[in-house]
Amino acid sequence: AQSVTQLGSHVSVSEGALVLLRCNYSSSVPPYLFWYVQYPNQGLQLLLKYTTGATLVKGINGFEAEFKKSETSFHLTKPSAHMSDAAEYFCAVHNFNKFYFGSGTKLNVKP
Amino acid sequence: KAGVTQTPRYLIKTRGQQVTLSCSPISGHRSVSWYQQTPGQGLQFLFEYFSETQRNKGNFPGRFSGRQFSNSRSEMNVSTLELGDSALYLCASSLSSGPLSGNTIYFGEGSWLTVV
Numbered sequence: 001a002q003s004v005t006q007l008g009s010h011v012s013v014s015e016g017a018l019v020l021l022r023c024n025y026s027s028s029v030p031p032y033l034f035w036y037v038q039y040p041n042q043g044l045q046l047l048l049k050y051t052t053g054a055t056l057v058k059g060i061n062g063f064e065a066e067f068k069k070s071e072t073s074f075h076l077t078k079p080s081a082h083m084s085d086a087a088e089y090f091c092a093v094h095n096f097n098k099f100y101f102g103s104g105t106k107l108n109v110k111p
Numbered sequence: 112k113a114g115v116t117q118t119p120r121y122l123i124k125t126r127g128q129q130v131t132l133s134c135s136p137i138s139g140h141r142s143v144s145w146y147q148q149t150p151g152q153g154l155q156f157l158f159e160y161f162s163e164t165q166r167n168k169g170n171f172p173g174r175f176s177g178r179q180f181s182n183s184r185s186e187m188n189v190s191t192l193e194l195g196d197s198a199l200y201l202c203a204s205s206l207s208s209g210p211l212s213g214n215t216i217y218f219g220e221g222s223w224l225t226v227v
Contacts, residue, residue: 036218043218044218099144099216104154
């Protein structure tokens with residue numbers, strides 16, 4: 001069975017600080033991994049994805065994530081938070097035609 | 112290139128009524144999936160359609176149904192609405208659907224359903 005765990009339903013950082021959102025997954029086969037962002041009253045927007053190849057994936061808005069098979073993790077990072085990064089972030093695994101989403105992490109950015 | 116379009120964006124229904132939500136995928140995308148998002152349950156997969164056939168179904172009661180048309184547009188219907196059906200319903204489309212495909216899905220802005 002597939003599952004996605006996002007540690008921390010709420011994360012608060014200061015503007016300019018490092019952003020680290022954690023995602024661990026369980027999968028019976030090599031996974032395809034995604035991060036999506038959701039701004040208030042909007043749908044989900046793709047940030048980045050890992051399918052095969054390089055394990056460090058760069059996405060939009062300065063975000064990146066690293067696939068670590070040994071740790072079954074796909075943590076999302078950004079070196080310097082911006083106020084506009086305040087949103088909810090979802091990690092997802094795609095296997096066998098289904099997407100499995102984590103419960104989401106709300107990022108708050110303090111001025 | 113137009114994104115995924117969902118209509119209506121907001122609607123209010125009464126318990127016991129039924130509702131139909133519409134989704135137009137990105138041009139060329141043949142797979143459409145639906146999700147229910149609530150504060151308590153998060154994002155839950157409802158079903159996926161590809162070439163007018165339901166490929167996958169989540170764990171929802173039979174009151175939730177869907178269909179896909181030959182132009183890939185999709186509708187979902189919820190009958191005998193309950194208060195707990197109040198949620199954001201998200202539609203997503205992708206190019207194709209296949210095992211281990213890792214296809215990226217692109218979401219619409221959702222339809223906010225309030226059941227009173």
